[in-house]
Structure formats: structure tokens, C-alpha cells
Amino acid sequence: MTRLRCQSGGREVSLPGSLHDYHVHTYLCGHAIGSAEEYVLAAIAAGLDEIGFAEHVPLYWLPVRERDPEIAMPEERFEEYVRTVLDLRASYPEIRILIGVEADYIPGFEEALDSLLAPYPWDYVYGSVHYVDGWGFDNPAYAGSYSEWDVTELYARYFELVCAAARTGLFDIIGHLDVIKKWGHKPPVVPEKLYRSVAAELSRCNVVVEANTAGYRKPVGELYPSAPLLRCLLDAGIELSLGSDAHAPGEVGSGFERALAELRQAGCASLVRFERRNRTYVPLPKAR
Numbered sequence: 001m002t003r004l005r006c007q008s009g010g011r012e013v014s015l016p017g018s019l020h021d022y023h024v025h026t027y028l029c030g031h032a033i034g035s036a037e038e039y040v041l042a043a044i045a046a047g048l049d050e051i052g053f054a055e056h057v058p059l060y061w062l063p064v065r066e067r068d069p070e071i072a073m074p075e076e077r078f079e080e081y082v083r084t085v086l087d088l089r090a091s092y093p094e095i096r097i098l099i100g101v102e103a104d105y106i107p108g109f110e111e112a113l114d115s116l117l118a119p120y121p122w123d124y125v126y127g128s129v130h131y132v133d134g135w136g137f138d139n140p141a142y143a144g145s146y147s148e149w150d151v152t153e154l155y156a157r158y159f160e161l162v163c164a165a166a167r168t169g170l171f172d173i174i175g176h177l178d179v180i181k182k183w184g185h186k187p188p189v190v191p192e193k194l195y196r197s198v199a200a201e202l203s204r205c206n207v208v209v210e211a212n213t214a215g216y217r218k219p220v221g222e223l224y225p226s227a228p229l230l231r232c233l234l235d236a237g238i239e240l241s242l243g244s245d246a247h248a249p250g251e252v253g254s255g256f257e258r259a260l261a262e263l264r265q266a267g268c269a270s271l272v273r274f275e276r277r278n279r280t281y282v283p284l285p286k287a288r
């Protein structure tokens with residue numbers, strides 16, 4: 001592979017050293033732009049020392065004819081995705097390039113997911129809940145259906161699915177933990193008891209939780225997880241990783257300074273790093 005010249009669109013964001021972005025997509029999923037190589041170049045320009053890909057897994061729970069190519073890559077391109085990222089690793093030794101995937105958790109399809117993922121050398125596997133009982137709530141096309149729910153009950157059901165995902169043991173990281181708030185729907189009071197029980201269950205399952213900065217760019221305008229949920233996670237001893245959920249190269253590392261400030265404020269002292277599904281830890285970068 002020949003290297004592209006570094007073209008970051010003039011964006012030179014210098015983030016503190018020893019910092020990763022473990023959640024970037026590519027054009028392959030059908031609703032993001034940019035090649036994997038463009039994301040690597042953006043990460044180098046942003047001063048990150050690791051970039052990890054977490055492309056949406058093919059829609060393994062649906063019959064092939066029902067799979068929307070604007071939601072996830074077709075299964076026949078899955079191997080190409082992994083190969084492309086691994087080839088980039090050889091071409092850009094100046095940055096650690098990790099191969100991950102963002103897998104939807106769909107109850108009842110655990111074995112299908114396990115066999116889809118089995119052939120590849122993942123550094124980590126994200127488990128994300130994008131569907132509540134078949135409803136793709138985070139898709140703008142279906143966001144109108146929030147009105148059919150009592151929001152407190154919706155949160156309870158959503159987090160029940162998150163905990164079920166963690167219990168499968170298939171996932172290293174839970175993605176955008178409270179993405180159910182994406183469009184700004186929140187229970188009238190902070191569901192402290194629910195958050196405590198979710199944190200206890202995730203801790204028991206020994207999963208990492210992602211601090212995901214995409215929430216800053218959505219109507220809710222907050223980090224995933226929110227401050228009260230983050231406090232519960234840290235109290236339960238849960239470890240965190242960091243991701244931008246970039247769907248364009250220009251979003252790599254987006255919101256990281258703000259997220260780091262929030263994490264420091266909440267008392268988080270370190271971030272998890274992955275390699276072949278094993279964890280090490282780096283101190284949270286100090287404020288400058």
C-alpha cells in the first residue's frame with residue numbers, strides 16, 4: 001500500500017499524548033464518509049497515538065435481502081474491511097492502528113454474531129444497543145416513535161438490553177452507554193437507582209464502558225455517559241475507553257478535550273488500552 005500524503009483539511013488539533021480514539025467508522029457502512037486511510041491521517045494530524053476502527057457489523061440478524069446498505073456494510077465486504085485496516089497498520093507505523101468492530105446486540109442472535117466475528121483478529125469488540133425490541137431508536141427516520149413510550153419505562157427497557165449484552169461475554173466495550181438520550185428524551189428525574197444497578201451489573205460482567213463524544217454533536221449535547229451515570233460507573237470501579245464515533249475523518253478526536261475535562265472532574269484516573277482483546281491502562285492525560 002502506498003501512503004497518502006497527510007491532508008487533514010487544515011485541521012491540526014494537538015491532543016495530549018497517549019490518547020486513543022477507538023470508535024471510527026468508514027464509508028463502508030453506507031452512512032459515513034472517508035476511507036480508513038483518511039481516518040488514520042486525521043488521527044495522526046490530531047496528535048493521537050492510537051486509532052481504532054469500530055465499523056458497524058453486517059446486519060447479521062436479518063435475512064440478506066432485508067439488510068439496508070446504509071446502516072452497515074454487506075457481509076461480503078467484512079473481510080475487506082479487516083484486511084484494509086491491517087494493511088494500514090503496516091503502512092503507518094507512527095501510530096498504533098487497532099482493528100475493532102461495533103456489533104449490535106440483538107437478543108437471540110448471540111451464536112450468529114459469535115460465528116461472524118470468530119475468524120478475525122480483533123483488538124476489541126464493541127457491544128452497542130441501537131434497537132429496542134426491533135425499533136431503531138437512534139435512526140432519525142424512526143425517532144418519532146419516542147412518543148409511544150413512557151420515557152422512564154423506555155430507559156428501563158433499554159438498559160435491561162445493555163446489561164443483557166454485557167452478560168453475553170461477547171463484548172469488550174459497551175458503546176455509547178446512554179445513547180437512548182440521543183434526541184434529548186430524559187426521565188423527569190435522574191434514574192439514580194437504575195444507573196446504580198446498571199453500573200453494578202456491568203462491573204460484574206467486567207466490561208469496559210466507552211466515553212463517547214458523539215453525544216456532544218447530537219441534540220442531547222452531552223457526553224455518553226451523562227455525568228450522573230459516569231459517577232455511578234466510576235463508583236462501581238468500571239474502566240473507560242474513549243471514542244469519537246467519527247462518521248467523517250474531520251470528527252476524529254472531536255470533543256476530546258471537553259470529555260477529558262469531564263472525566264477528570266468525575267475522578268477518572270486512567271483509560272483502558274486494548275491489544276488482541278487484552279487490556280492495559282494509561283493515565284488520563286493531565287490538563288494543560
Ligand SMILES: [Zn+2]
Binds near residue numbers: 029247
Ligand atoms: Zn454509524
Ligand SMILES: [Zn+2]
Binds near residue numbers: 102130
Ligand atoms: Zn453506535
